[in-house]
Amino acid sequence: MQIARPEPGVAVVTLDAPATRNSLSRRTIALLDDTVRALSDDKGVAAIVLAATGPVFSAGHDLKELERHRADPDGGRAFYEETMQACAKLMQSIVGSPKPVIAAVQGVATAAGCQLVATCDLAVAANTATFATPGVNIGLFCSTPMVALARNVPRKRAMEMLLLGEMLSAEEAERYGLINRVVQPERVHDEALAIARIIAAKSPLTVAIGKEAFYRQIEQPLADAYAYAAAVMVENMMARDAAEGIGAFLEKRDPTWKGC
Template sequence: MQDLSPPAAPLILTETPAPGVARLTLNRPEARNALSRAVIRDLHGAIERLGADPTVAAIILAARGKVFSSGHDLKEMTAHRVDNDGGEAFFRETMTACSAMMQAIVACPKPVIAAVEGRATAAGCQLVATCDLAVAAETADFATPGVNIGLFCSTPMVALSRNVPRKRAMEMLLLGEALSSTDALSFGLVNRVVPPDQVMDEALGMARIIAAKSKATVAIGKAAFYRQAELTLDEAYAYASEVMVKNMMTADAGEGICAFIEKRHPEWKDH
């Protein structure tokens, strides 16, 4: 019998809202955009694909519905407790896959901007912290509430503790309380807070500014930023100095400096 059921909607929507800008949208609003294994897989693949696309300069990560992401799909994970090992293998595979996806965002040569119009909790909050930049609605909030259900947000802690001061991170992790967008801004979790109907325009504005830069220079800078942050001070300076030398040898650095001296707009070659 022919299957007449409609095809399943894509878990991740991909659009091009402006030249050089790609937008990925989490498309599970009925499940509060929970990060199921399939969502993690598809988002990871989309990030890597766009990272390798020479026409893309910046990526916006958004979500449909009132919740940006509620974190891991607890219903999916609970269903695996009946496995012979109580779900241990599935839990390990899920955490490994999610961690790899988060690291793919950091490794992506294109800046990723979170456009947060709703609530972001647990691994959803981790996703916001992992993005290079974040714009939030005044009505959005953030939380790492795992401690409230006996599951400490250990993997979200990795991204959170690298983006906000330690005492603030511990406050979120230990109390498990919701953080307003205003507090998220003061904590350093997000860059800008705007009215709900302006979130996408603000994120798109940032993406357009990035898209006007040399892709090669932005890629060099993003990689260097995360690498130096994990080094000691002397190691960071030695590494950053070498990066500066290599950057100076690129065609775009030569063009950009000449354009500045000649008071004209640079013509990027993206190498």
């Protein structure tokens, strides 16, 4: 795994194990989780880009690693439980991060790799990228990828992906709402950086407030969501950055953010 800071406020985390199709082994899951958490606490980072090397963004869980543990005394149950819990923790770390996470998908994203894309706040993909939750084809329903998928695409689209296990093109994934933008392969990195750059120019406090509020309200009934969002907006109005931003807009000048 590589970590770079190509410009102020932007961190790029790159999965760099093309020989294993950037599979989410237990070690990779732990490293990625630690990295996301560390960057989330880094005041010098405003947005995180998640990329990968090679023709595969991520093929999901390392099936060879999972199969090796069938020889464990318990048939692998403990290892499988720990792996799925660790993966769930990683996905929640991404959602819970105050920094927006942008997937830059250059190739194939399947199973938990597709889950990773769905979990990121935004996603840019090459027009040659493909997506699938194909577990049903090998007798292992993509139940944990389903959690992220069902929260990001319409229900019938999610069920179609889960039940058929077929590959989607980048254009189909964009229509489904799984990704935001489709670009030429050589533009993926630059497009993701451009989005990150725009976010990095905003008030970090405002972005953090908004991201947390988005994921909290979306799980609530309508009336509760409005009550919660109204309270969040009042607290946001009391922040220094809100006063600065509104003042700058009215005075026709650029704001100076302080993150408070």
